[in-house]
Amino acid sequence: MKIRQDIIDQIKGRIDIVEVLDDFLTLKRVGQSYRALSPFTDEKTPSFYVSPSKGIFKDFSSGKGGDAIAFIMELEGLSYLEAIKYLGKKYGIEIEEEAQTDEEIAQQxxxxxxxxxxxxxxxxxxxxxxxxxxxxxxxxxxxxxxxxxxxxxxxxxxxxxxxxxxxxxxxxxxxxxxxxxxxxxxxxxxxxxxxxxxxxxxxxxxxxxxxxxxxxxxxxxxxxxxxxxxxxxxxxxxxxHKSKVLYGIHQAKQAIRQADNCFLVEGYTDVISMHMAGVKNVVASSGTSLTDEQIKLINRYTRNITVLFDGDAAGIRASIRGVDMILETGMNVKVVVFPDGEDPDSYARKSGSAQFQEYLQKESQDFIRFKISGYAKEGVGDPVKKAETIRNIVESISKIPDAIQRAVYIQESSKLLDIDESILIAEQNKILIKKHKEQRREKSSQQVEEEALLDKLAQADEEQAALAEVDALMWQEKESVRILLTYGTNEVEDDVKLSQYMLHELEEISFNTPIYSEILTTIKEHLKKGVWIDVDYFLNHGSEEVKQEVIDLTTEKFDISENWYEMYKIHVAREPEKIDDVAFTNIHRLKWRFIQKKIDSYLAQLKQESDPDKQISLQKIIKSYKTTEMEIASVLGNVVSR
Incomplete structure (x- = not known):
């Protein structure tokens, strides 16, 4: 079966990209945009941006971008139709399907x-x-x-x-x-x-x-x-892939975000019984050892994890080994241990909702402190055991990426274990140095490759210089297309659109970069028919390469806060306020680069030309272009030295 096009259009018309992505990520407003940690890479600083006005996202860490449908497809590995069905269900739009041909069924x-x-x-x-x-x-x-x-x-x-x-x-x-x-x-x-x-x-x-x-x-x-x-x-x-899945995440994701905490348990019935007890921000690893992918999944919604341990020593010791992985991500880890012989399922059913929630709050403790107290008891009266305990605790502390947090835990460990702080620091440094050496060894082969690459680059100075000129022209072409797509409908004078002004100025200039030439040509062809096309047109009808380029062009990584003026009484002009000047400057820079390219081309011909008459003709052309180059440079305030 396939979905009717009018249904697809109806769903697209209802989509609010912030509303859709908010089901998967913790979005924070930054100016006119939203920002989040990338769901596609393991990053500490948010580089995932969402533009509500354009209905697109851009992940600067992975390079991925697109609309809400593309996000669902990329994140969940769904086909286009499956993503549409998901969004239809979200917005309560009934999906009416049409019968497929045998060929379409075969291609499913x-x-x-x-x-x-x-x-x-x-x-x-x-x-x-x-x-x-x-x-x-x-x-x-x-x-x-x-x-x-x-x-x-x-x-x-x-x-x-x-x-x-x-x-x-x-x-x-x-x-x-x-x-x-x-x-x-x-x-x-x-x-x-x-x-x-x-x-x-x-x-x-x-x-x-x-x-x-x-x-x-x-x-x-x-x-x-x-x-x-x-x-x-x-x-x-x-x-x-069980290493990438958490049982109950679909039912828990909103509650995790609201509570800013995720309870992590082991089994299916633990999750369901906790829901029955009114604790909905809970997921299970389903009996598997905790994995990096599962931790990243939780990290989309919160930086805080509370691990719930069954009340048996063997189970606790086995689970503790996996919790160190959470510390390495910089997340905050707490622990709750149930009475001996109890697990979250049995204790929730036995105690009732109010008592169970009270127990979770009362018994929750920092993981490092829990580990210190637990291991400290084991080392009493046994120096060898105590030494092993200390190393084990310092090993966990060394996994924490934040240096200040490590220092605080070292101080507290010193007091609880009754051992000099300097000894703990020395042991921590040993672990960190060893880890650093291992990482350097892993990188050594990469460094050899990098050095070889640098040698090749050092031998290609002239080629790089030529590429720099091409890049400069390409950048101006790129900027022209960006301004057209973003501000084409703005009025620069009475009844004169910015697109009309720019396209008139660009009439005699042919773009050198294929993708920008394709976008510009498409805009011109539609304008001849009296139709203005914007970002949405290219996202729906452009090739995959064009879609990604349009997303890159129209997604801003940085935005000035709306509170900037109120806080500092400093007015910073936003681009829309000065778009006339931006467009004017860009057009002249593009023409300047275009003319420079023409001059270089004619100079190259002049070097190869032996006919005196043709040489004179080429020199006149070059002189004419040089005059125009100087005029444009004067407008831009450039000093031409060639």
Whole structure:
């Protein structure tokens, strides 16, 4: 099926890029724009910018840019139609689809096929839970025994799989799904002699991506059989990589941003029980060791993580090793430990909402202090054990990127461990020096390559000088296109648009850079028909190269705060206030560069020319251009020395 164009247009007309991106990032207003940490790279300083007026984003750290649809596609790995469907659902626009031809079906993206198959399976499992006799008697009863309400069961889309070999597979094949797609989605297992459902006789926990699409499943058995694992999970697929996913992130993302804190637990039921207790800013690593990708996912919404530990020593020690990774990112880490034998799920159900929330607040403690107190007890009366404890704690502190924060923790560790601060600093320095040496060794091969490259560059001075001239002309062409796209409809005089003035002045100049020539030509062709095209036209109809260039041209990385004048009583003219002068200066600089290029071209011809008459003719042309060059330089205030 495909979406009708009028529906796509309706969705595009409703899109507010800030509203869409705010579901994925913590945006902060800066002047007329918004800024955030890049979701595509690991950065500490925000370089991701959003322009509400233009409806585009630009990520200066990765170079990516586009509209809200492009962002959804890039971040979530969705096809264009899947991104449109997501946005349609967000804005409550009913998606009406048209039948596809056989050729269109054959060309359907494989990733989209997986999403469709998983969505079908999710609905199938939910339908069994609510309507099938076994689903209601076994699956639904189990969830009710755990205290889950119908509302929470529906919110997390919990389901049930029948205890038969091919229930899902038969249903899916009857609906037209290909066996190959079901296998790639991890829904069935294929062996030489048979194929059967992966999940049988289990309650189902769907795993969603940030946009709410099911991408995998976790399934729990309800029988005591040591031959069967308690939980089984979907295998890795093209759209599911467990190291990059957090269970519950779709339901928790807004609450995490609002609370400016994320609770991190281990299992599915921990997340659901905490939601039941009124704590919605919680996600689970789903039994896997914490990964860099999962930490980055949380970091989109908050800089604060609170790790919840089950009340057993072995589990705490195993989890602590993963928390050091969070410290390396510069995030703030706190810890809550539950009583012995308890976990977030059991304690939330036992204590009730108010008491559970009070416990989280009361027992929350800084991770480093928690580690110091815990390890300090182990080292009592055992000098060797205490020395190991000290090194372990200093190792964690050394991972913190902020030097002042490290110094504070070193001071506190000195007091709690009763050891001289200088010894801790010396040990920390050893660790930092060792780490620095390892990083230098990793970079040594890169440095060799860089030195070789520098040698090549040093041998190409003349070529670089020539390129500099080309770059100067290219920059003026680029600036001309930027001004046209941004301010083309501004009036410079009564009934005279800036675009009319600029295009008249550029009439006899041909652009040297292909992409700017293409954009300028497209603008001219439409103006001949009386149609002015802006950024939106190029984003919807331009090639991928043109789209990215238009985004780069019209996205400002820096913007003057609206409060600047009120704070400092200093007026800084914004570009729109002086656009007439900006356009006038740019046109003359472009002409100056264009004429210089012409002079260089004729000088090169003159050197090769042996005919005296032709030499005289070339000299006259050069002199004429030189005169024009001087006139323009005088207007610009330039001193020409060539």
């Amino acid at each position: 993206n494989e990733r989209e096929s997986l999403y469709i198959a998983l969505s079908f399976a999710n609905e199938y499992y939910q339908n069994l839970l609510w309507h099938h006799t076994d689903g209601k008697a076994i699956g639904h009863s189990y969830f009710k025994e755990r205290g889950f309400t119908d509302q929470i069961i529906k919110e997390f889309e919990l389901g049930y799989s029948l205890d038969i070999w091919d229930g899902l597979m038969k249903e899916a094949l009857d609906k037209g799904f290909k066996q190959e797609v079901l296998e790639k989605a991890g829904l069935i297992i294929a062996k030489e002699d048979k194929r059967y459902d992966r999940f049988r006789g289990r309650v189902i926990f769907p795993i969603h991506n940030i946009t709410g699409k099911p991408i995998a499943f976790g399934a729990r058995t309800l029988v005591s059989d040591k031959k069967q694992p308690k939980y089984i999970n979907s295998p890795e697929t093209e759209i599911y």
